Amino acid sequence: MNNNVKQSAIELCKQLKNLLTQISEEQFIAPLDLFSGSSIGQHTRHIIEFYQCLIDSVKKGEQICYEDRQRSLTLESDKYNALAKIDEQISSFSQLDNYTEDVVLKVKDYAQNLEMNEWSSPSTISREMHYCNEHTVHHLAIIKVGLMHYFPGLNLNDSFGVAKSTYAYRKGK
Numbered sequence: 655m656n657n658n659v660k661q662s663a664i665e666l667c668k669q670l671k672n673l674l675t676q677i678s679e680e681q682f683i684a685p686l687d688l689f690s691g692s693s694i695g696q697h698t699r700h701i702i703e704f705y706q707c708l709i710d711s712v713k714k715g716e717q718i719c720y721e722d723r724q725r726s727l728t729l730e731s732d733k734y735n736a737l738a739k740i741d742e743q744i745s746s747f748s749q750l751d752n753y754t755e756d757v758v759l760k761v762k763d764y765a766q767n768l769e770m771n772e773w774s775s776p777s778t779i780s781r782e783m784h785y786c787n788e789h790t791v792h793h794l795a796i797i798k799v800g801l802m803h804y805f806p807g808l809n810l811n812d813s814f815g816v817a818k819s820t821y822a823y824r825k826g827k
Contacts, residue, residue: 655750656780662818663705663783664744666790669814670701671740673797674733676808682733686800694800697793699730702739704786708779709746712753717760717774718782747783755779791817 674682677694685691703723711718728735759777764770795815801808813821 655755655783659780659783659787660747660750662787663747663790666787666794667705667740667744669794669811670698670790671737673801673808673810673814674698674737674740677733677805679733681805682736683731684804686804688800688803689796693730694797695730695733695736697797698736699726701790701793702729702736702743704789705743706739708782708786709743709750712750712757712779717758718777719760719762721762750779750783753779757782788817791815 682695682698683693685693689697703725704720707720707723708718710716729739730736755778757777757779759775759782761773761775762770763773798810798815801810816824
């Protein structure tokens with residue numbers, strides 16, 4: 655697997671972990687109107703489960719299907735469980751080097767009438783990790799909006815919730 659992609663995943667997970675250590679359990683689970691009633695915990699679970707879906711599918715030799723993630727209530731309602739899972743995932747990223755880079759992405763695409771259509775596409779572990787990273791940045795950006803609105807004063811670095819390309823552009827690179 656591409657080492658830069660893996661390092662980005664580790665950095666993003668550490669950003670999320672740093673945030674979670676700064677907020678209370680109550681802040682973690684609070685339904686926020688700005689998020690249409692969802693919580694930081696639910697966004698955290700969503701991030702974790704995308705990475706976990708990739709890791710588990712690769713280890714089992716199965717197609718990767720992000721729609722089939724677990725949706726664990728424990729991850730979204732117990733900050734300490736989420737922190738432990740993030741640590742576990744960071745350790746698992748290096749294990750992906752032991753598997754063939756080629757994978758198959760399985761997509762369950764729902765039509766407007768909610769009829770499900772499945773399709774598959776060849777991919778690589780590195781490509782899917784990059785997708786998970788971009789997905790994580792997107793959700794960190796959403797979380798950041800909620801934090802700034804409801805819980806100002808947290809110590810977040812200036813790259814929190816910002817795509818690397820955007821961050822580099824802002825820095826004149």
